[in-house]
Amino acid sequence: MKKMMLSTLVAAASLLAVAQQAHAGATLDAIKKKGFVQCGISDGLPGFSYADASGKFTGLDVDICRAAAAAVFGDATKVKYTPLTAKERFTALQSGEVDVLSRNTTWTSSRDGGMGFMFTGVNYYDGIGFLTHKKAGLKSAKELDGATVCIQAGTDTELNVADYFKANKMQYTPVTFDRSDESAKALDSGRCETLASDQSQLYALRIKLGKPDDFIVLPEVISKEPLGPVVRRGDDDWFTIVKWSLFAMLNAEEMGITSKNVDEKAAKPA
Known part of the structure; x- marks a missing residue:
């Protein structure tokens, strides 16, 4: 040593x-x-x-x-x-x-x-996950069928999310933003039902929301980053x-x- x-x-x-x-x-x-x-x-x-x-x-x-x-x-x-x-x-x-x-x-x-x-x-070492409203009562990302998903443009998150929803036979509507703060604000305002990004970024963005305790990161990690x-x-x-x-x-x-x-x-x- x-x-x-x-x-x-x-x-x-x-x-x-x-x-x-x-x-x-x-x-x-x-x-x-x-x-x-x-x-x-x-x-x-x-x-x-x-x-x-x-x-x-x-x-x-x-x-x-x-x-x-x-x-x-x-x-x-x-x-x-x-x-x-x-x-x-x-x-x-x-x-x-x-x-x-x-x-x-x-x-x-x-x-x-x-x-x-x-x-x-x-x-x-990171992995993509999902940040969502506690009030939605979700326990798993596999309950996101039909959800509107905020995603930052220009990232491999777009492809990984598409692969995850396809593999689990779920539908979703992506809403892309250039800046991470923009996607967080969209989630906070209710424009999106969930935000997909690296888990480290999800926790970092959550503390910048108006009421961080109103949001949770779902347990699934859907990629290796x-x-x-x-x-x-x-x-x-x-x-x-x-x-x-x-x-x-x-x-x-x-x-x-x-x-x-x-x-x-x-x-x-x-």
């Missing part, structure tokens, strides 16, 4: 050296030239990327951006954030508007193999930095390493 811990620290520290020495990749060279990482994040999802009253972003996905900036510059604050909807996110990455997409995005074969992207790993950061193909150095920044964070969390005790942990003999 101690050897793993020390190797994690060495790997994290060596990222800065890699970033300082590498010049082959267009993305990494552009990042170093402008002096910051441009990071694509969600348009407001508590726990993943969310701005407080002062405009400071925090969350799991934001931490990935900060770690990559620390690896390149030795300074986790050298990040600028671009909030993106699900429909906007891939175009923003393909066009170079952002350097990395750290936005609760599902790793799929079509995205990894057919869109010019590379996923650097998984930072959260490995979420993680994404970069463009063509810059192996930048891919390596984002990947190992993620790995270092995962191992450090498992081993209880924080910014406050990292020097103490590293000083202990293996």
Whole structure:
């Protein structure tokens, strides 16, 4: 365990050296030239990327951006954030508007193999579920036959919901929205009978509703959604930095390493 811990620290520290020495990749060279990482994040999802009253972003996905900036510059604050909807996110990455997409995005074969992207790993395992009104008295998603379903456009939720209803021989009416907050408001107002999304997003959206306790997440999880950061193909150095920044964070969390005790942990003999 101690050897793993020390190797994690060495790997994290060596990222800065890699970033300082590498010049082959267009993305990494552009990042170093402008002096910051441009990071694509969600348009407001508590726990993943969310701005407080002062405009400071925090969350799991934001931490990935900060770690990559620390690896390149030795300074986790050298990040600028671009909030993106699900429909906007891939175009923003393909066009170079952002350097990395750290936005609760599902790793799929079509995205990894057919869109010019590379996923650097998984930072959260999720699955699609359904949020609905308590007053409806539903106990299972299999009772949703004929329901109106709110879905965020540009997500694989659309396909997974269609497959689930077809497999269970049920009918439904999809109502799509560009932004997650819009779909939550539609559920709150009664325009939709249920909201389909990753379960983590359902719980995050529920706390933003007028009366969160009036809603429940049904027990079924109808898909596997490995979420993680994404970069463009063509810059192996930048891919390596984002990947190992993620790995270092995962191992450090498992081993209880924080910014406050990292020097103490590293000083202990293996």
